[in-house]
Amino acid sequence: MNYLSTRNRDLRMNAPQAIAQGLAPDGGLLTPAVLPRLPASAVETMKEMSYQQRVVYIMNSFLEGFAASELTVYANEAYGGGKFDAEDVAPVRKLDDRTYCLELWHGPTCAFKDMALQMLPHLLTASLEKNDEKKTVCILVATSGDTGKAALEGFRNVDKTKILVFYPKDGVSDIQELQMVTQEGGNVGVSAVAGNFDDAQTGVKRLFSSRELAGTLAERGYFLSSANSINWGRVLPQIVYYASAYCDLLKSGAITKGEQINVCVPTGNFGNILAAYYAKEMGIPINRLICASNQNNVLTDFINTGAYDRNRTFYNTMSPSMDILISSNLERMLFELSGRNDKQVREYMAQLSEYGSYRVDSAIRTKLKRLFSAGCCDDSQTLLMIGRMWKEKEYLIDPHTAVAFHVLDEYRAETGDGTPTVVVSTASPFKFCSSVLTALGVKGHKPGVEILDQLSQYTGVPVPMPLARLKNKQRRFSGSIEPAGMMDCVLDFLK
Numbered sequence: 069m070n071y072l073s074t075r076n077r078d079l080r081m082n083a084p085q086a087i088a089q090g091l092a093p094d095g096g097l098l099t100p101a102v103l104p105r106l107p108a109s110a111v112e113t114m115k116e117m118s119y120q121q122r123v124v125y126i127m128n129s130f131l132e133g134f135a136a137s138e139l140t141v142y143a144n145e146a147y148g149g150g151k152f153d154a155e156d157v158a159p160v161r162k163l164d165d166r167t168y169c170l171e172l173w174h175g176p177t178c179a180f181k182d183m184a185l186q187m188l189p190h191l192l193t194a195s196l197e198k199n200d201e202k203k204t205v206c207i208l209v210a211t212s213g214d215t216g217k218a219a220l221e222g223f224r225n226v227d228k229t230k231i232l233v234f235y236p237k238d239g240v241s242d243i244q245e246l247q248m249v250t251q252e253g254g255n256v257g258v259s260a261v262a263g264n265f266d267d268a269q270t271g272v273k274r275l276f277s278s279r280e281l282a283g284t285l286a287e288r289g290y291f292l293s294s295a296n297s298i299n300w301g302r303v304l305p306q307i308v309y310y311a312s313a314y315c316d317l318l319k320s321g322a323i324t325k326g327e328q329i330n331v332c333v334p335t336g337n338f339g340n341i342l343a344a345y346y347a348k349e350m351g352i353p354i355n356r357l358i359c360a361s362n363q364n365n366v367l368t369d370f371i372n373t374g375a376y377d378r379n380r381t382f383y384n385t386m387s388p389s390m391d392i393l394i395s396s397n398l399e400r401m402l403f404e405l406s407g408r409n410d411k412q413v414r415e416y417m418a419q420l421s422e423y424g425s426y427r428v429d430s431a432i433r434t435k436l437k438r439l440f441s442a443g444c445c446d447d448s449q450t451l452l453m454i455g456r457m458w459k460e461k462e463y464l465i466d467p468h469t470a471v472a473f474h475v476l477d478e479y480r481a482e483t484g485d486g487t488p489t490v491v492v493s494t495a496s497p498f499k500f501c502s503s504v505l506t507a508l509g510v511k512g513h514k515p516g517v518e519i520l521d522q523l524s525q526y527t528g529v530p531v532p533m534p535l536a537r538l539k540n541k542q543r544r545f546s547g548s549i550e551p552a553g554m555m556d557c558v559l560d561f562l563k
């Protein structure tokens with residue numbers, strides 16, 4: 069299977085190259101040259117499989133040059149061995165006869181980023197080996213919270229890799245900061261950067277584009293790479309859990325063979341919901357893709373009007389992992405919707421970079437409307453939904469998941485669509501204790517890690533192990549640097 073750039077279909081490479089490179093040299097996103105179709109028997113076959121076996125079944129058709137036996141080892145290392153606190157890895161929980169919740173936060177960092185970042189290091193190191201790369205890769209990450217910790221945990225003690233994470237000093241929650249500064253592993257580094265997420269992100273981009281730095285690091289036997297969500301190695305593992313959720317629903321008798329389901333996904337960079345689209349195109353019976361945004365509702369407007377416009381106010385919300393105005397993975401969707409018209413994608417992306425906006429043609433709009441519905445949810449509606457879910461279903465959800473439930477409610481009220489729907493739950497509520505306690509009407513929040521026990525005692529829901537263990541962990545990284553000091557930080561880390 070070859071991969072091509074969304075901006076130039078003639079630019080082709082194999083799977084190991086696509087995963088090692090992350091981004092095409094022309095700035096496009098690397099995408100499978102053909103989307104494999106599952107055989108008609110696929111769901112029946114996968115139904116009887118473990119999650120790890122489903123991973124191999126789905127990923128195999130995308131990864132020429134990787135043996136199934138190889139993928140089996142990766143799947144077991146990524147999702148087995150007690151790394152997830154749910155045996156079925158991505159369990160589906162029934163809320164009522166037509167509403168189900170796919171919990172993607174049972175991994176080591178309690179957010180759905182683990183689903184991809186537990187797998188990516190295996191795919192990446194194998195790709196480097198297949199490409200005969202002799203240097204050691206250093207992953208650089210700028211994080212607004214969830215990605216940094218999940219990447220650290222994924223790459224921890226992985227041979228021939230190092231990872232350095234920069235987070236904005238005042239831009240992450242106490243729990244998120246503690247998760248990062250207590251990170252274990254011999255190949256990891258973490259540094260706070262004075263400023264906000266943009267400062268950290270801009271700093272990392274500068275490091276990637278410095279030829280001088282690349283030259284110095286090459287002499288030392290290193291090269292820099294990224295683990296961000298446009299890498300195909302992050303999208304691919306996410307297709308699996310949609311297929312898996314469908315199989316679980318069928319197995320439990322919740323749906324009948326061939327019955328369609330909807331999915332409702334809290335969306336930021338468009339990676340998660342794009343994976344749902346691919347699962348549908350491969351043949352999993354998914355009907356509507358419901359795209360849920362917070363107050364940063366650039367995608368809601370795009371799906372409803374066909375105009376993408378990032379020229380708008382940026383809001384810091386209580387679902388920070390969706391505070392995004394440029395949804396990078398949307399480019400892959402445009403590529404598909406335009407009939408894989410690379411020239412058209414190139415034009416839209418040029419307009420986005422020049423004017424911050426573009427409007428798709430009516431053919432794309434028609435297809436977009438046929439596939440997607442979209443809605444948004446502000447912070448007060450988020451709080452209401454968390455409170456209602458707890459009161460009515462005794463189900464504790466985080467703010468990102470609440471956004472999705474709110475949008476699903478509105479969608480159902482508008483359309484009357486009674487299709488069984490899987491709502492994707494992307495973080496443990498314990499990652500966002502303060503917002504959740506507020507939603508439950510609890511005032512006087514405890515400081516630091518004590519807030520975990522406060523939420524647990526109030527609800528009777530146990531604190532997930534990886535967060536409970538934070539209490540006894542040593543801080544390994546402290547201090548904070550100015551953005552101008554990031555280059556020295558890298559040079560010091562890779563001495």
Ligand SMILES: *Cc1c(COP(=O)(O)O)cnc(C)c1O
Pocket residue numbers: 179180181214215297334335336337338339340341389390468494495
């Ligand atoms: C990253 C993240 C999202 C958004 O996922 P995308 O793939 O960027 O759409 C939603 N919720 C949580 C908790 C996340 O960490």
